[in-house]
Amino acid sequence: MTLIAWLIYIPLQFMWIAFSVIGVLWVAHKQIVRSKALGLSQTAVEIINGRWTGHVFGLRKDPASAKLAGKLPNNSLTGLRIALFPLWIAKQIAGAPILYPQLPEDEKSGIANMVFSRSRRFDGLLEEYVARSEQLVVLGAGLDTRAYGPLVTKNLKVFELDMPTPQRAKRKAVKRARLDAAHVHYVEADFADPNWINALSASPYDPQKKTVFLWEGVTLYLSEADVLKTLETIKGNAAAGSAVILDVYGNRMLDMARKGVFAKTLDATGEALNFGLDFSSDPESVLSAFVTSQGFDLGPYYFLGSSHKKGPYMVVATLEI
Ligand SMILES: C[S@@+](CC[C@H](N)C(=O)[O-])C[C@H]1O[C@@H](n2cnc3c(N)ncnc32)[C@H](O)[C@@H]1O
Numbered sequence: 001m002t003l004i005a006w007l008i009y010i011p012l013q014f015m016w017i018a019f020s021v022i023g024v025l026w027v028a029h030k031q032i033v034r035s036k037a038l039g040l041s042q043t044a045v046e047i048i049n050g051r052w053t054g055h056v057f058g059l060r061k062d063p064a065s066a067k068l069a070g071k072l073p074n075n076s077l078t079g080l081r082i083a084l085f086p087l088w089i090a091k092q093i094a095g096a097p098i099l100y101p102q103l104p105e106d107e108k109s110g111i112a113n114m115v116f117s118r119s120r121r122f123d124g125l126l127e128e129y130v131a132r133s134e135q136l137v138v139l140g141a142g143l144d145t146r147a148y149g150p151l152v153t154k155n156l157k158v159f160e161l162d163m164p165t166p167q168r169a170k171r172k173a174v175k176r177a178r179l180d181a182a183h184v185h186y187v188e189a190d191f192a193d194p195n196w197i198n199a200l201s202a203s204p205y206d207p208q209k210k211t212v213f214l215w216e217g218v219t220l221y222l223s224e225a226d227v228l229k230t231l232e233t234i235k236g237n238a239a240a241g242s243a244v245i246l247d248v249y250g251n252r253m254l255d256m257a258r259k260g261v262f263a264k265t266l267d268a269t270g271e272a273l274n275f276g277l278d279f280s281s282d283p284e285s286v287l288s289a290f291v292t293s294q295g296f297d298l299g300p301y302y303f304l305g306s307s308h309k310k311g312p313y314m315v316v317a318t319l320e321i
Contacts, residue, residue: 005094013086020086026079028265034074035269039165042269044142045075047217050101050115051145052077053084057097059116060123064145064179071176072143073169107307111253114304114314118247121302121316122216125245126151128300129318133242135211137161137200139230140191140218143170148179159205161189161196191222191230197237207237215246219275220254227275231294235321243299244319248287250279250305253313279303279311291319 013020027049035042051065070077081088091097102113109117130136130151138144141160152158160167167188174181185203189196201207213234219227234244254276257263266272277286283303291298299318306312 002094002096002098005090005098008093009086009090009098012089016086020083023079023081023083023085026076027083030074030076030079032265032268038074038169040074040169040269041142041166041271042074042265043217043221043271044166045072047115048072048143048145049075049080051119052080053101054116054119056084057088057091057101059097059101059103060119062145062149064148064177065143067177067179068143068145068148068173071173073173106302106304109304111256111305111313117304118216118314118316121304122214122245122247125300125316125318126212126214129212129243129245130156132210133212134209135159135205137205137211137213139213139215140221141170142166142217143173144214144216145179146214147184148174148181152183157185157204157206157209158183159185159187159200159203161187161200163190164188191218191226194229194233196230197233201237208239210239211242213238213242213244213246215244217247219246220249220273221271222275224275228294231296231319235295238321240321242321244296244321245316246319247314247316248290249273249276249314250283250312251276252280252308252310279313279315281311283311283315287315287317291317294319296320 031042031045048065048069051062052069054060055062055066069075087100101116103116106117135157137159138147139161141162147158147160167186171186187199187203189199254273257273277290279286287301288298296319299320301315301317303312303315
């Protein structure tokens with residue numbers, strides 16, 4: 001069936017190309033121009049659209065993201081559906097996605113499939129660490145929907161931290177999507193403010209309880225000083241046995257994304273890329289040195305894209321307290 005899917009996909013994509021371009025431009029307009037006008041994050045939309053795609057193409061179940069993605073003022077699911085239509089038809093024929101989206105082995109993971117590869121690793125680590133914790137703190141939560149899914153049990157206290165404007169917009173969208181948010185504590189925080197912890201301390205967060213801090217897709221937008229200070233703050237305000245699950249990006253990926261149109265679009269919403277590590281040689285030692293220099297123990301970690309001659313483009317890692 002895969003061969004038939006390709007035989008149909010190629011001419012269909014060729015005939016559909018004008019519509020695909022319109023779909024992409026429609027999404028881009030909402031994601032970049034509307035985000036800028038509303039003071040929202042375009043990268044958060046990029047990620048939730050990846051999760052929507054993974055859900056619709058059967059790579060990763062995420063009904064909450066699928067609902068939320070359709071309720072955002074700075075997104076167009078119609079545009080996304082139009083852009084991906086030929087690939088969706090091919091998936092229906094083959095029974096699995098062809099070309100895109102894909103979930104390759106970690107070593108072979110490329111940047112086009114980053115959201116799917118990194119989500120798989122975050123999901124696995126979260127399941128393991130949340131099972132032995134009492135609190136989940138989502139740092140730079142953006143449009144993440146883990147607080148509205150199966151991860152959350154009666155005994156888990158959940159906190160979402162983000163800047164005020166994106167967080168208020170998310171809360172409205174969560175309401176429109178009719179997601180149950182009664183158990184979620186929303187805390188406004190900016191990691192560039194060295195006192196951001198005061199807002200979390202003023203909430204029902206309990207520093208004596210074992211906590212998982214999820215910091216996904218955020219460190220690359222912060223300065224090195226803010227990343228280090230935030231880690232120090234977490235360490236000083238979390239119980240022994242807690243963990244930070246985060247991703248750190250390799251300079252090779254950041255350098256690539258700092259060029260051309262991509263850099264200009266990120267500048268439009270003030271999301272220029274910043275902190276990264278040099279994973280071009282001996283990435284394990286680089287990661288280990290970074291983690292231990294901040295006073296954490298390095299737990300499980302997964303490099304993505306290691307088969308590339310310039311080394312992995314990112315790592316999903318656990319920092320244990
Ligand atoms: C790419 S999104 C990732 C969102 C989410 N973690 C996810 O994986 O879906 C980056 C998020 O980080 C937030 N962020 C960026 N800089 C921040 C800062 N200095 N303080 C707090 N949040 C920040 C943005 O508002 C945005 O929601």
